[in-house]
Amino acid sequence: MKAPPFEYHRPSSLDEALGLLAELDEAKILAGGQSLLPLMSLRLGRPEHVVDIGDLGILDSLVVEPDGSVRVGALVTHRQVETSAEVAAHAPLLHAAAPMIGHRPIRTRGTVCGSIAHADPAAEMPAVALACNAAITAVSSRAAREIAAADFFEGYLQTVIEPDEIVTRVQFGPWPRHRRGAVVEQSRRSGDYAIIGLACWLDIEDNTITDAALSFFGVSDTPIRVAEAEDVLRGQAPTQSTFSAAGRTAAGVLRPTSDIHASANYRRHLAAVLTERGLAKATAESGETR
Amino acid sequence: MSEPTVITMLINGAPATIEVEPRTSLADLIREELGLTGTHLGCEHGVCGACTILVDGEPVRSCLMLGVQADGKNITTIEGLADPISGEMHPIQKGMHEAHGFQCSFCAPGFLMSAVALLEDNPNPTRDQIREELGGNVCRCTGYKTILDGVEAAVSIKSGDNTSSTNLAAEVDR
Numbered sequence: 001m002k003a004p005p006f007e008y009h010r011p012s013s014l015d016e017a018l019g020l021l022a023e024l025d026e027a028k029i030l031a032g033g034q035s036l037l038p039l040m041s042l043r044l045g046r047p048e049h050v051v052d053i054g055d056l057g058i059l060d061s062l063v064v065e066p067d068g069s070v071r072v073g074a075l076v077t078h079r080q081v082e083t084s085a086e087v088a089a090h091a092p093l094l095h096a097a098a099p100m101i102g103h104r105p106i107r108t109r110g111t112v113c114g115s116i117a118h119a120d121p122a123a124e125m126p127a128v129a130l131a132c133n134a135a136i137t138a139v140s141s142r143a144a145r146e147i148a149a150a151d152f153f154e155g156y157l158q159t160v161i162e163p164d165e166i167v168t169r170v171q172f173g174p175w176p177r178h179r180r181g182a183v184v185e186q187s188r189r190s191g192d193y194a195i196i197g198l199a200c201w202l203d204i205e206d207n208t209i210t211d212a213a214l215s216f217f218g219v220s221d222t223p224i225r226v227a228e229a230e231d232v233l234r235g236q237a238p239t240q241s242t243f244s245a246a247g248r249t250a251a252g253v254l255r256p257t258s259d260i261h262a263s264a265n266y267r268r269h270l271a272a273v274l275t276e277r278g279l280a281k282a283t284a285e286s287g288e289t290r
Numbered sequence: 291m292s293e294p295t296v297i298t299m300l301i302n303g304a305p306a307t308i309e310v311e312p313r314t315s316l317a318d319l320i321r322e323e324l325g326l327t328g329t330h331l332g333c334e335h336g337v338c339g340a341c342t343i344l345v346d347g348e349p350v351r352s353c354l355m356l357g358v359q360a361d362g363k364n365i366t367t368i369e370g371l372a373d374p375i376s377g378e379m380h381p382i383q384k385g386m387h388e389a390h391g392f393q394c395s396f397c398a399p400g401f402l403m404s405a406v407a408l409l410e411d412n413p414n415p416t417r418d419q420i421r422e423e424l425g426g427n428v429c430r431c432t433g434y435k436t437i438l439d440g441v442e443a444a445v446s447i448k449s450g451d452n453t454s455s456t457n458l459a460a461e462v463d464r
Contacts, residue, residue, distance in 0.1 A: 006292065033355060
Protein backbone atom coordinates (compact mmCIF):
# COMPACT_ATOMS: atom_id res chain seq x y z
CA MET A 1 0.00 0.00 0.00
CA LYS A 2 2.99 2.29 -0.33
CA ALA A 3 4.20 3.37 -3.76
CA PRO A 4 7.45 1.76 -4.94
CA PRO A 5 10.46 4.07 -5.36
CA PHE A 6 10.73 6.16 -8.50
CA GLU A 7 12.67 9.10 -9.85
CA TYR A 8 10.66 12.28 -9.49
CA HIS A 9 10.84 15.11 -11.99
CA ARG A 10 9.02 18.41 -11.76
CA PRO A 11 9.67 20.38 -14.94
CA SER A 12 9.00 24.09 -14.90
CA SER A 13 8.19 24.42 -18.60
CA LEU A 14 6.35 22.34 -21.19
CA ASP A 15 9.54 22.13 -23.27
CA GLU A 16 11.42 20.72 -20.31
CA ALA A 17 8.63 18.19 -19.69
CA LEU A 18 8.63 17.09 -23.34
CA GLY A 19 12.44 16.78 -23.25
CA LEU A 20 12.19 14.53 -20.20
CA LEU A 21 9.55 12.32 -21.81
CA ALA A 22 11.63 12.01 -24.99
CA GLU A 23 14.71 11.02 -23.07
CA LEU A 24 13.40 8.82 -20.21
CA ASP A 25 12.25 5.21 -20.38
CA GLU A 26 9.22 4.09 -18.39
CA ALA A 27 8.06 7.57 -17.46
CA LYS A 28 4.51 8.32 -16.34
CA ILE A 29 2.92 11.75 -16.29
CA LEU A 30 1.50 12.90 -12.95
CA ALA A 31 -1.22 15.55 -13.02
CA GLY A 32 -3.95 15.03 -10.39
CA GLY A 33 -2.68 11.57 -9.54
CA GLN A 34 -6.10 10.12 -8.71
CA SER A 35 -5.61 7.17 -11.07
CA LEU A 36 -1.82 6.87 -11.14
CA LEU A 37 -1.19 7.01 -7.39
CA PRO A 38 -3.69 4.27 -6.42
CA LEU A 39 -2.19 2.04 -9.14
CA MET A 40 1.25 2.67 -7.69
CA SER A 41 0.05 2.11 -4.11
CA LEU A 42 -1.41 -1.22 -5.17
CA ARG A 43 1.87 -1.94 -6.98
CA LEU A 44 0.00 -2.42 -10.24
CA GLY A 45 2.11 0.38 -11.70
CA ARG A 46 5.85 0.71 -11.15
CA PRO A 47 7.05 3.57 -13.32
CA GLU A 48 10.78 4.28 -13.09
CA HIS A 49 10.18 7.96 -13.61
CA VAL A 50 7.29 10.21 -12.66
CA VAL A 51 7.04 13.53 -14.46
CA ASP A 52 4.89 15.90 -12.40
CA ILE A 53 3.28 18.48 -14.71
CA GLY A 54 1.63 20.30 -11.79
CA ASP A 55 3.81 23.40 -12.19
CA LEU A 56 3.00 23.93 -15.87
CA GLY A 57 0.64 26.88 -15.52
CA ILE A 58 0.19 26.96 -19.29
CA LEU A 59 -1.97 23.80 -18.94
CA ASP A 60 -4.43 25.04 -16.33
CA SER A 61 -6.84 27.09 -18.42
CA LEU A 62 -10.55 26.41 -18.83
CA VAL A 63 -11.73 28.63 -21.67
CA VAL A 64 -14.92 29.11 -23.66
CA GLU A 65 -13.91 30.13 -27.18
CA PRO A 66 -15.85 32.81 -29.10
CA ASP A 67 -17.51 30.06 -31.19
CA GLY A 68 -18.81 28.42 -27.99
CA SER A 69 -16.39 25.50 -27.90
CA VAL A 70 -14.88 24.68 -24.51
CA ARG A 71 -11.15 24.14 -24.14
CA VAL A 72 -10.07 22.17 -21.09
CA GLY A 73 -6.37 22.29 -20.21
CA ALA A 74 -4.51 19.29 -18.82
CA LEU A 75 -4.57 20.54 -15.24
CA VAL A 76 -8.28 21.44 -15.11
CA THR A 77 -9.95 19.37 -12.40
CA HIS A 78 -13.33 17.67 -12.34
CA ARG A 79 -14.29 20.04 -9.55
CA GLN A 80 -13.54 23.11 -11.68
CA VAL A 81 -15.75 21.72 -14.43
CA GLU A 82 -18.48 20.79 -11.95
CA THR A 83 -18.63 24.29 -10.46
CA SER A 84 -18.31 26.31 -13.68
CA ALA A 85 -21.48 28.03 -14.92
CA GLU A 86 -19.75 28.53 -18.29
CA VAL A 87 -19.16 24.81 -18.66
CA ALA A 88 -22.78 24.15 -17.69
CA ALA A 89 -23.90 26.50 -20.44
CA HIS A 90 -21.49 25.48 -23.20
CA ALA A 91 -20.53 21.85 -22.50
CA PRO A 92 -23.54 20.46 -20.61
CA LEU A 93 -22.53 16.79 -20.92
CA LEU A 94 -19.12 17.50 -19.42
CA HIS A 95 -20.80 19.41 -16.62
CA ALA A 96 -23.35 16.66 -16.01
CA ALA A 97 -20.70 13.93 -15.81
CA ALA A 98 -18.34 15.69 -13.39
CA PRO A 99 -20.32 15.21 -10.14
CA MET A 100 -20.61 11.47 -10.87
CA ILE A 101 -16.86 10.99 -10.62
CA GLY A 102 -15.70 9.53 -7.31
CA HIS A 103 -16.28 11.84 -4.39
CA ARG A 104 -15.47 15.49 -3.92
CA PRO A 105 -11.89 14.98 -2.61
CA ILE A 106 -11.16 12.92 -5.73
CA ARG A 107 -12.64 15.62 -7.96
CA THR A 108 -10.56 18.28 -6.22
CA ARG A 109 -7.41 16.69 -7.61
CA GLY A 110 -8.48 14.51 -10.55
CA THR A 111 -8.28 16.07 -14.00
CA VAL A 112 -10.54 15.77 -17.05
CA CYS A 113 -7.61 15.22 -19.43
CA GLY A 114 -6.02 12.75 -17.01
CA SER A 115 -9.19 10.67 -16.92
CA ILE A 116 -9.39 10.68 -20.72
CA ALA A 117 -5.70 9.78 -21.08
CA HIS A 118 -6.02 7.02 -18.44
CA ALA A 119 -8.87 5.58 -20.56
CA ASP A 120 -10.61 3.47 -17.95
CA PRO A 121 -13.54 2.05 -19.95
CA ALA A 122 -15.84 2.38 -16.92
CA ALA A 123 -15.02 6.07 -16.40
CA GLU A 124 -17.35 8.93 -17.34
CA MET A 125 -15.01 11.39 -19.05
CA PRO A 126 -13.79 9.13 -21.88
CA ALA A 127 -17.43 8.36 -22.78
CA VAL A 128 -18.37 12.04 -22.68
CA ALA A 129 -15.40 12.90 -24.90
CA LEU A 130 -16.52 10.18 -27.32
CA ALA A 131 -20.17 11.28 -27.29
CA CYS A 132 -19.10 14.82 -28.20
CA ASN A 133 -16.27 13.64 -30.45
CA ALA A 134 -14.04 16.04 -28.56
CA ALA A 135 -10.63 16.91 -30.01
CA ILE A 136 -7.69 15.81 -27.89
CA THR A 137 -4.41 17.65 -28.38
CA ALA A 138 -1.21 15.69 -27.82
CA VAL A 139 2.18 17.36 -27.90
CA SER A 140 5.67 15.87 -28.05
CA SER A 141 9.09 17.30 -28.73
CA ARG A 142 8.57 16.01 -32.31
CA ALA A 143 5.17 17.51 -33.12
CA ALA A 144 1.72 18.51 -31.94
CA ARG A 145 -1.35 16.69 -33.17
CA GLU A 146 -5.08 16.77 -32.65
CA ILE A 147 -6.88 13.46 -32.27
CA ALA A 148 -10.64 12.98 -32.53
CA ALA A 149 -12.02 11.09 -29.53
CA ALA A 150 -13.39 8.52 -31.98
CA ASP A 151 -9.79 7.64 -32.91
CA PHE A 152 -8.30 7.98 -29.45
CA PHE A 153 -9.23 4.90 -27.41
CA GLU A 154 -7.59 1.59 -28.33
CA GLY A 155 -8.33 -0.78 -25.46
CA TYR A 156 -8.42 -1.19 -21.71
CA LEU A 157 -6.33 1.73 -20.35
CA GLN A 158 -4.85 2.10 -23.83
CA THR A 159 -4.90 5.05 -26.19
CA VAL A 160 -3.02 6.19 -29.28
CA ILE A 161 -0.85 8.47 -27.11
CA GLU A 162 2.87 7.76 -27.55
CA PRO A 163 5.19 7.53 -24.53
CA ASP A 164 6.80 10.89 -25.35
CA GLU A 165 3.48 12.73 -25.74
CA ILE A 166 1.48 14.82 -23.27
CA VAL A 167 -2.25 15.40 -23.61
CA THR A 168 -2.27 19.17 -23.22
CA ARG A 169 -5.98 19.79 -23.66
CA VAL A 170 -9.33 18.49 -24.80
CA GLN A 171 -11.67 20.68 -26.78
CA PHE A 172 -15.44 20.20 -26.88
CA GLY A 173 -17.03 21.66 -30.00
CA PRO A 174 -19.88 24.19 -29.85
CA TRP A 175 -23.05 22.71 -28.36
CA PRO A 176 -25.90 23.29 -30.83
CA ARG A 177 -28.94 25.17 -29.59
CA HIS A 178 -31.31 22.32 -30.43
CA ARG A 179 -29.19 19.65 -28.74
CA ARG A 180 -30.35 17.97 -25.52
CA GLY A 181 -28.05 15.68 -23.53
CA ALA A 182 -27.75 13.68 -20.34
CA VAL A 183 -25.40 11.37 -18.52
CA VAL A 184 -26.85 8.45 -16.56
CA GLU A 185 -25.22 5.50 -14.85
CA GLN A 186 -25.88 2.58 -12.59
CA SER A 187 -23.33 1.97 -9.87
CA ARG A 188 -23.39 -0.13 -6.72
CA ARG A 189 -22.81 2.86 -4.49
CA SER A 190 -22.74 6.58 -5.19
CA GLY A 191 -19.25 7.53 -6.35
CA ASP A 192 -18.27 4.02 -7.47
CA TYR A 193 -17.24 3.24 -10.99
CA ALA A 194 -20.35 2.55 -13.01
CA ILE A 195 -21.49 -0.99 -13.72
CA ILE A 196 -22.67 0.65 -16.91
CA GLY A 197 -23.29 4.23 -17.90
CA LEU A 198 -24.40 6.31 -20.87
CA ALA A 199 -23.56 9.76 -22.16
CA CYS A 200 -26.13 10.70 -24.78
CA TRP A 201 -27.54 13.58 -26.76
CA LEU A 202 -30.28 14.21 -29.29
CA ASP A 203 -30.62 16.98 -31.86
CA ILE A 204 -34.33 17.73 -32.12
CA GLU A 205 -35.80 19.99 -34.79
CA ASP A 206 -39.55 20.23 -35.49
CA ASN A 207 -40.19 17.34 -33.13
CA THR A 208 -37.89 15.09 -35.14
CA ILE A 209 -34.59 13.63 -34.03
CA THR A 210 -32.08 14.77 -36.67
CA ASP A 211 -28.97 13.35 -35.02
CA ALA A 212 -28.06 11.35 -31.92
CA ALA A 213 -25.19 9.96 -29.89
CA LEU A 214 -25.26 7.01 -27.51
CA SER A 215 -21.88 6.59 -25.84
CA PHE A 216 -21.73 3.78 -23.29
CA PHE A 217 -19.15 3.18 -20.59
CA GLY A 218 -18.49 0.06 -18.55
CA VAL A 219 -19.58 -2.35 -21.29
CA SER A 220 -16.48 -2.81 -23.41
CA ASP A 221 -12.71 -2.35 -23.26
CA THR A 222 -13.19 1.24 -24.41
CA PRO A 223 -16.10 3.67 -24.27
CA ILE A 224 -18.32 2.70 -27.17
CA ARG A 225 -20.90 4.38 -29.40
CA VAL A 226 -23.68 2.18 -30.74
CA ALA A 227 -24.29 3.39 -34.29
CA GLU A 228 -27.13 0.89 -34.86
CA ALA A 229 -29.12 2.33 -31.96
CA GLU A 230 -28.34 5.90 -33.01
CA ASP A 231 -29.74 5.03 -36.45
CA VAL A 232 -32.96 3.85 -34.82
CA LEU A 233 -33.38 7.32 -33.32
CA ARG A 234 -32.69 9.45 -36.41
CA GLY A 235 -35.78 10.64 -38.25
CA GLN A 236 -38.13 9.64 -35.43
CA ALA A 237 -40.14 11.71 -32.99
CA PRO A 238 -38.57 11.89 -29.50
CA THR A 239 -41.06 9.59 -27.79
CA GLN A 240 -40.79 6.90 -25.16
CA SER A 241 -41.40 4.16 -27.75
CA THR A 242 -38.58 5.49 -29.95
CA PHE A 243 -36.27 5.51 -26.96
CA SER A 244 -37.30 1.96 -26.03
CA ALA A 245 -36.61 0.74 -29.55
CA ALA A 246 -33.15 2.30 -29.45
CA GLY A 247 -32.53 0.70 -26.06
CA ARG A 248 -33.51 -2.74 -27.35
CA THR A 249 -31.16 -2.30 -30.29
CA ALA A 250 -28.30 -1.19 -28.05
CA ALA A 251 -28.83 -4.16 -25.73
CA GLY A 252 -28.76 -6.47 -28.75
CA VAL A 253 -25.57 -5.00 -30.21
CA LEU A 254 -23.44 -4.56 -27.07
CA ARG A 255 -21.29 -7.48 -25.96
CA PRO A 256 -20.46 -6.76 -22.32
CA THR A 257 -18.56 -9.24 -20.19
CA SER A 258 -19.42 -10.65 -16.79
CA ASP A 259 -17.36 -9.71 -13.78
CA ILE A 260 -17.62 -9.54 -10.00
CA HIS A 261 -19.94 -6.53 -10.23
CA ALA A 262 -22.49 -7.70 -12.78
CA SER A 263 -23.25 -10.42 -15.29
CA ALA A 264 -23.19 -9.76 -19.02
CA ASN A 265 -26.97 -10.27 -19.17
CA TYR A 266 -27.59 -7.77 -16.41
CA ARG A 267 -25.37 -5.23 -18.17
CA ARG A 268 -27.31 -5.74 -21.41
CA HIS A 269 -30.56 -5.29 -19.53
CA LEU A 270 -29.22 -2.08 -18.00
CA ALA A 271 -28.09 -0.85 -21.44
CA ALA A 272 -31.73 -0.85 -22.55
CA VAL A 273 -32.95 0.69 -19.30
CA LEU A 274 -30.30 3.44 -19.33
CA THR A 275 -30.97 4.27 -22.97
CA GLU A 276 -34.62 4.96 -22.15
CA ARG A 277 -33.75 6.72 -18.93
CA GLY A 278 -30.96 8.83 -20.45
CA LEU A 279 -32.94 9.96 -23.49
CA ALA A 280 -35.98 10.74 -21.33
CA LYS A 281 -33.78 12.77 -19.01
CA ALA A 282 -32.17 14.60 -21.92
CA THR A 283 -35.51 15.59 -23.38
CA ALA A 284 -37.12 16.38 -20.02
CA GLU A 285 -34.49 18.93 -19.12
CA SER A 286 -35.52 22.16 -20.74
CA GLY A 287 -33.56 25.34 -21.32
CA GLU A 288 -31.56 26.79 -24.17
CA THR A 289 -28.47 24.71 -23.66
CA ARG A 290 -29.64 21.50 -22.14
CA MET B 291 15.92 12.87 -8.06
CA SER B 292 14.75 9.88 -6.09
CA GLU B 293 16.77 11.61 -3.36
CA PRO B 294 14.75 13.60 -0.86
CA THR B 295 13.41 16.91 -2.10
CA VAL B 296 13.05 19.91 0.17
CA ILE B 297 9.54 21.36 0.21
CA THR B 298 7.92 24.24 2.03
CA MET B 299 4.29 24.34 3.04
CA LEU B 300 1.91 25.87 5.53
CA ILE B 301 0.63 23.27 7.94
CA ASN B 302 -2.25 24.41 10.15
CA GLY B 303 -1.10 27.98 9.70
CA ALA B 304 2.58 27.39 10.53
CA PRO B 305 5.28 27.29 7.85
CA ALA B 306 7.24 24.04 7.58
CA THR B 307 10.30 23.26 5.47
CA ILE B 308 10.97 19.57 5.26
CA GLU B 309 12.85 16.93 3.29
CA VAL B 310 10.65 14.33 1.68
CA GLU B 311 11.26 11.26 -0.46
CA PRO B 312 9.25 11.37 -3.69
CA ARG B 313 7.42 8.11 -2.96
CA THR B 314 6.15 9.34 0.42
CA SER B 315 2.46 10.16 0.38
CA LEU B 316 1.32 13.43 1.88
CA ALA B 317 -0.49 11.37 4.54
CA ASP B 318 2.72 9.63 5.59
CA LEU B 319 4.58 12.93 5.52
CA ILE B 320 2.01 14.50 7.83
CA ARG B 321 1.92 11.56 10.21
CA GLU B 322 5.50 10.39 10.30
CA GLU B 323 7.61 13.43 9.54
CA LEU B 324 5.43 16.13 11.06
CA GLY B 325 4.10 13.91 13.86
CA LEU B 326 0.49 14.93 13.24
CA THR B 327 -1.12 11.53 13.72
CA GLY B 328 -4.67 12.86 13.83
CA THR B 329 -4.91 12.15 10.09
CA HIS B 330 -5.71 8.46 9.82
CA LEU B 331 -4.83 6.00 7.07
CA GLY B 332 -7.31 3.27 6.27
CA CYS B 333 -7.13 1.88 2.77
CA GLU B 334 -4.24 3.94 1.36
CA HIS B 335 -5.73 3.94 -2.13
CA GLY B 336 -8.38 6.60 -1.95
CA VAL B 337 -11.49 4.60 -1.08
CA CYS B 338 -12.14 4.97 2.66
CA GLY B 339 -11.81 8.74 3.17
CA ALA B 340 -10.14 8.53 6.61
CA CYS B 341 -7.12 10.55 5.43
CA THR B 342 -9.13 13.48 4.03
CA ILE B 343 -7.48 16.84 4.72
CA LEU B 344 -7.82 20.33 3.25
CA VAL B 345 -5.31 21.55 0.66
CA ASP B 346 -5.74 25.24 -0.08
CA GLY B 347 -9.17 24.91 1.54
CA GLU B 348 -10.39 22.05 -0.66
CA PRO B 349 -10.86 18.47 0.55
CA VAL B 350 -8.20 16.03 -0.70
CA ARG B 351 -7.28 12.42 -0.02
CA SER B 352 -3.84 12.79 1.53
CA CYS B 353 -3.00 9.19 0.56
CA LEU B 354 -3.55 10.11 -3.11
CA MET B 355 -1.19 13.04 -3.11
CA LEU B 356 2.58 12.83 -2.90
CA GLY B 357 4.30 14.83 -0.20
CA VAL B 358 6.33 16.59 -2.89
CA GLN B 359 3.09 17.78 -4.48
CA ALA B 360 2.32 19.75 -1.31
CA ASP B 361 5.20 22.14 -2.03
CA GLY B 362 3.83 25.66 -1.64
CA LYS B 363 0.40 24.48 -0.46
CA ASN B 364 -1.66 25.46 2.56
CA ILE B 365 -2.55 22.28 4.45
CA THR B 366 -5.18 21.94 7.17
CA THR B 367 -5.50 18.75 9.19
CA ILE B 368 -7.78 17.78 12.05
CA GLU B 369 -5.22 19.31 14.45
CA GLY B 370 -5.88 22.68 12.82
CA LEU B 371 -9.61 22.83 13.59
CA ALA B 372 -9.65 23.91 17.24
CA ASP B 373 -8.69 27.50 18.05
CA PRO B 374 -4.89 27.47 18.43
CA ILE B 375 -4.89 29.92 21.34
CA SER B 376 -7.99 29.20 23.39
CA GLY B 377 -8.21 25.55 22.40
CA GLU B 378 -11.94 26.03 21.84
CA MET B 379 -13.34 23.32 19.60
CA HIS B 380 -14.47 24.02 16.04
CA PRO B 381 -18.27 23.96 15.61
CA ILE B 382 -18.03 20.65 13.74
CA GLN B 383 -16.14 19.14 16.67
CA LYS B 384 -18.72 20.50 19.11
CA GLY B 385 -21.55 19.22 16.94
CA MET B 386 -20.12 15.70 16.75
CA HIS B 387 -19.47 15.75 20.48
CA GLU B 388 -23.02 16.83 21.18
CA ALA B 389 -24.53 14.23 18.86
CA HIS B 390 -22.22 11.41 19.99
CA GLY B 391 -21.34 11.23 16.31
CA PHE B 392 -18.76 8.46 16.45
CA GLN B 393 -18.04 5.23 18.25
CA CYS B 394 -14.46 4.10 17.62
CA SER B 395 -13.62 7.36 15.79
CA PHE B 396 -11.01 5.90 13.44
CA CYS B 397 -12.87 7.53 10.55
CA ALA B 398 -13.60 10.76 12.44
CA PRO B 399 -10.76 12.97 11.12
CA GLY B 400 -11.79 12.31 7.52
CA PHE B 401 -15.48 12.91 8.22
CA LEU B 402 -14.73 16.13 10.07
CA MET B 403 -12.53 17.54 7.31
CA SER B 404 -15.11 16.61 4.66
CA ALA B 405 -17.82 18.26 6.75
CA VAL B 406 -15.73 21.40 7.22
CA ALA B 407 -15.33 21.67 3.44
CA LEU B 408 -19.07 21.19 2.98
CA LEU B 409 -20.02 23.85 5.54
CA GLU B 410 -17.55 26.32 4.01
CA ASP B 411 -19.37 26.06 0.68
CA ASN B 412 -22.84 25.54 2.02
CA PRO B 413 -23.42 26.75 5.59
CA ASN B 414 -26.94 25.38 5.73
CA PRO B 415 -27.02 22.04 3.88
CA THR B 416 -30.00 19.72 3.74
CA ARG B 417 -29.64 16.26 5.20
CA ASP B 418 -29.45 14.85 1.67
CA GLN B 419 -26.68 17.26 0.78
CA ILE B 420 -24.76 16.22 3.89
CA ARG B 421 -25.28 12.58 2.99
CA GLU B 422 -24.05 13.18 -0.56
CA GLU B 423 -20.99 15.16 0.53
CA LEU B 424 -19.96 12.63 3.16
CA GLY B 425 -20.60 9.74 0.77
CA GLY B 426 -16.87 9.35 0.24
CA ASN B 427 -16.17 8.60 3.89
CA VAL B 428 -16.63 5.13 5.29
CA CYS B 429 -17.62 4.39 8.91
CA ARG B 430 -17.93 0.80 10.12
CA CYS B 431 -19.46 1.54 13.53
CA THR B 432 -22.33 3.93 13.46
CA GLY B 433 -24.54 3.34 10.46
CA TYR B 434 -23.94 7.05 9.77
CA LYS B 435 -27.07 8.45 11.38
CA THR B 436 -25.28 10.01 14.35
CA ILE B 437 -22.62 11.46 12.06
CA LEU B 438 -25.28 13.22 9.98
CA ASP B 439 -26.84 14.41 13.26
CA GLY B 440 -23.46 15.80 14.27
CA VAL B 441 -23.15 17.85 11.11
CA GLU B 442 -26.66 19.20 11.65
CA ALA B 443 -25.76 20.05 15.23
CA ALA B 444 -22.68 21.89 13.94
CA VAL B 445 -24.88 23.89 11.58
CA SER B 446 -27.04 24.95 14.53
CA ILE B 447 -24.01 25.82 16.65
CA LYS B 448 -22.47 27.83 13.82
CA SER B 449 -25.63 29.80 13.28
CA GLY B 450 -25.86 30.49 17.02
CA ASP B 451 -29.01 28.45 17.38
CA ASN B 452 -28.96 26.86 20.83
CA THR B 453 -31.96 24.63 20.27
CA SER B 454 -29.91 21.94 18.57
CA SER B 455 -30.19 19.57 21.51
CA THR B 456 -33.96 19.84 21.30
CA ASN B 457 -33.79 19.19 17.57
CA LEU B 458 -31.74 16.11 18.22
CA ALA B 459 -34.25 14.82 20.73
CA ALA B 460 -36.97 15.33 18.14
CA GLU B 461 -34.80 13.52 15.59
CA VAL B 462 -34.42 10.53 17.91
CA ASP B 463 -38.19 10.34 18.31
CA ARG B 464 -38.74 10.20 14.55
